Amino acid sequence: MIKFKNVSKSFGNIKALEGISFEVEKGEFVYITGPSGAGKTTILKLILRELQPNSGEIVLDGVDITKLADEQVPFYRQKIGVIFQDFKILTERTVRENVEVALAVTNVPQEEWAGRVNQVLKLVGLSERATLFPNQLSGGEIQRTAIARALVVNPKLILADEPTGNLDWETADALMDLLEKINKEGKTVIMATHNEMVVEKYKKRVIKVKEGKMASKEKAPHMEKEPKKEENKEENEEKPKLKVKVEEV
Amino acid sequence: MANIHLKTALDYIRRAPFQALSAIGVLTLTFFVATMMAVITYSSGNLLKYFETRPQVIAFLKNEVTPQDISSFQNKLTNDTRISEVRYVSKEEALSIYKKATTDNPLLSELVSPEIFPASLEFSLTNLSFAEEVINEVKQEEIVDQVGFTASLGGESTLQDVVSRLKTITWYVRLGGGVLAGMLGAVSFLVLIVIIGMRMATRKGEIEILNLIGATPGFVRSPIVIEALIYCFVGVVVGWVLSFLLWLYITPNLISYFGDIPILPKATGDFLILFGIILAAELVIGSALALLGSMLAVSRARRAR
Numbered sequence: 001m002i003k004f005k006n007v008s009k010s011f012g013n014i015k016a017l018e019g020i021s022f023e024v025e026k027g028e029f030v031y032i033t034g035p036s037g038a039g040k041t042t043i044l045k046l047i048l049r050e051l052q053p054n055s056g057e058i059v060l061d062g063v064d065i066t067k068l069a070d071e072q073v074p075f076y077r078q079k080i081g082v083i084f085q086d087f088k089i090l091t092e093r094t095v096r097e098n099v100e101v102a103l104a105v106t107n108v109p110q111e112e113w114a115g116r117v118n119q120v121l122k123l124v125g126l127s128e129r130a131t132l133f134p135n136q137l138s139g140g141e142i143q144r145t146a147i148a149r150a151l152v153v154n155p156k157l158i159l160a161d162e163p164t165g166n167l168d169w170e171t172a173d174a175l176m177d178l179l180e181k182i183n184k185e186g187k188t189v190i191m192a193t194h195n196e197m198v199v200e201k202y203k204k205r206v207i208k209v210k211e212g213k214m215a216s217k218e219k220a221p222h223m224e225k226e227p228k229k230e231e232n233k234e235e236n237e238e239k240p241k242l243k244v245k246v247e248e249v
Numbered sequence: 250m251a252n253i254h255l256k257t258a259l260d261y262i263r264r265a266p267f268q269a270l271s272a273i274g275v276l277t278l279t280f281f282v283a284t285m286m287a288v289i290t291y292s293s294g295n296l297l298k299y300f301e302t303r304p305q306v307i308a309f310l311k312n313e314v315t316p317q318d319i320s321s322f323q324n325k326l327t328n329d330t331r332i333s334e335v336r337y338v339s340k341e342e343a344l345s346i347y348k349k350a351t352t353d354n355p356l357l358s359e360l361v362s363p364e365i366f367p368a369s370l371e372f373s374l375t376n377l378s379f380a381e382e383v384i385n386e387v388k389q390e391e392i393v394d395q396v397g398f399t400a401s402l403g404g405e406s407t408l409q410d411v412v413s414r415l416k417t418i419t420w421y422v423r424l425g426g427g428v429l430a431g432m433l434g435a436v437s438f439l440v441l442i443v444i445i446g447m448r449m450a451t452r453k454g455e456i457e458i459l460n461l462i463g464a465t466p467g468f469v470r471s472p473i474v475i476e477a478l479i480y481c482f483v484g485v486v487v488g489w490v491l492s493f494l495l496w497l498y499i500t501p502n503l504i505s506y507f508g509d510i511p512i513l514p515k516a517t518g519d520f521l522i523l524f525g526i527i528l529a530a531e532l533v534i535g536s537a538l539a540l541l542g543s544m545l546a547v548s549r550a551r552r553a554r
Binding site for chain 1: 260463464468
């Protein structure tokens with residue numbers, strides 16, 4: 001579904017990403033991990049076309065999004081659900097209105113709004129909070145509002161940037177359960193996190209970045225099925241239970 | 250879909266009522282002055298037209314002329330492009346005009362009979378600069394006894410002086426009104442841009458979020474444009490209503506002061522049509538102002554980002 005091919009991004013003299021390559025399959029749940037400043041958020045911003053790489057290709061469903069015209073970017077973004085670390089919720093709108101905005105942006109007919117909003121609010125457990133404003137909600141509820149907004153447009157891809165970063169463990173746990181549930185419904189989830197506990201508990205494929213470079217990556221499932229090369233045979237035999245191959249970059 | 254943009258626009262107005270009031274206040278003042286100036290321009294135009302179309306030349310006919318001669322001469326004048334509003338005044342009509350003019354002294358009218366008044370053909374000139382040549386030509390006509398050129402209107406020596414003075418005054422009124430309305434329009438435009446710019450600044454976070462979730466530039470712009478349209482619409486209507494009420498109040502006095510001069514429509518229907526046309530024109534101008542101002546403010550804000 002998504003392919004990063006040798007992507008680099010600099011901010012002035014600072015190299016935020018250098019030669020990043022990875023693939024994410026449709027319906028996968030992938031973590032992008034690494035310490036603060038490693039480039040996790042930059043990768044998500046590149047996927048969202050909030051940033052443009054200095055070199056390399058980012059291909060989503062066969063389309064190189066780095067070559068999208070500016071006027072096509074909003075329509076591209078409408079296909080992606082984003083959950084931000086700092087929530088990015090409209091503070092002067094109620095929970096329901098925050099979710100409705102996403103429908104308005106994607107030109108969903110107004111008669112469909114009530115049904116779709118009720119459905120996602122029920123999914124994230126905010127049906128009772130629909131008329132409240134963000135300042136009347138807890139951090140977890142605000143994050144769930146953001147998830148509801150991301151889901152309501154039925155995106156094929158969900159980007160989550162440190163969604164548990166501002167939450168206590170219990171709330172983070174509930175949020176991860178919710179993301180797993182969404183993933184099981186067939187949506188691709190790419191989640192940037194440095195929360196080791198989350199990664200440990202909810203085991204998924206991990207793409208590690210460090211100082212803007214690939215620290216390691218586990219192969220996408222479809223790549224696992226490819227015939228293994230002779231030189232890797234021994235290694236694969238040694239770790240029969242490990243489904244993925246770790247590459248040092 | 251428009252509902253969400255209208256609701257957002259109304260929310261912005263509710264959240265910053267003083268910005269909204271200042272925008273509406275300036276626009277109201279602009280359109281109040283614009284309506285006043287439009288009516289003054291209309292009235293001064295009518296005043297000028299009235300004097301320009303007064304019978305300016307009177308060709309007094311000889312006593313022995315036949316109706317055929319008169320008719321033939323009248324047709325000749327009517328077909329002349331320099332001449333307008335040709336009217337035949339018979340001896341009887343001349344007497345009646347005389348009697349009307351001397352109602353305060355009935356003795357004067359009792360002493361005269363229609364026979365002493367010559368029949369005449371009265372006409373106006375499309376342009377007073379033709380006066381001399383037309384009078385000279387008319388004097389050459391056999392059936393014409395004398396030619397009179399209307400004079401002594403008020404304190405002016407000739408009608409030409411009156412018209413030329415009126416033209417000057419009308420020109421100054423129109424120029425002054427246009428400059429005043431233009432200046433106020435420019436101030437309104439700037440105030441609109443400043444207020445929309447402030448709105449964009451306060452909405453920066455919201456616009457950023459909308460962009461990230463895939464809002465098109467049109468979606469982001471719509472509430473801003475609607476807000477500007479609301480300001481202009483309210484400004485136009487309030488300004489127009491205030492001006493309309495003022496004209497309703499002063500019109501009876503003006504009509505009685507100017508008497509026969511139709512500076513304003515006397516019939517209610519015509520009066521309402523005049524103000525309806527002004528309102529429609531102002532709504533168009535207001536909408537253009539709102540669209541242009543909001544688009545400019547939005548594009549400036551986008552460039553600044």
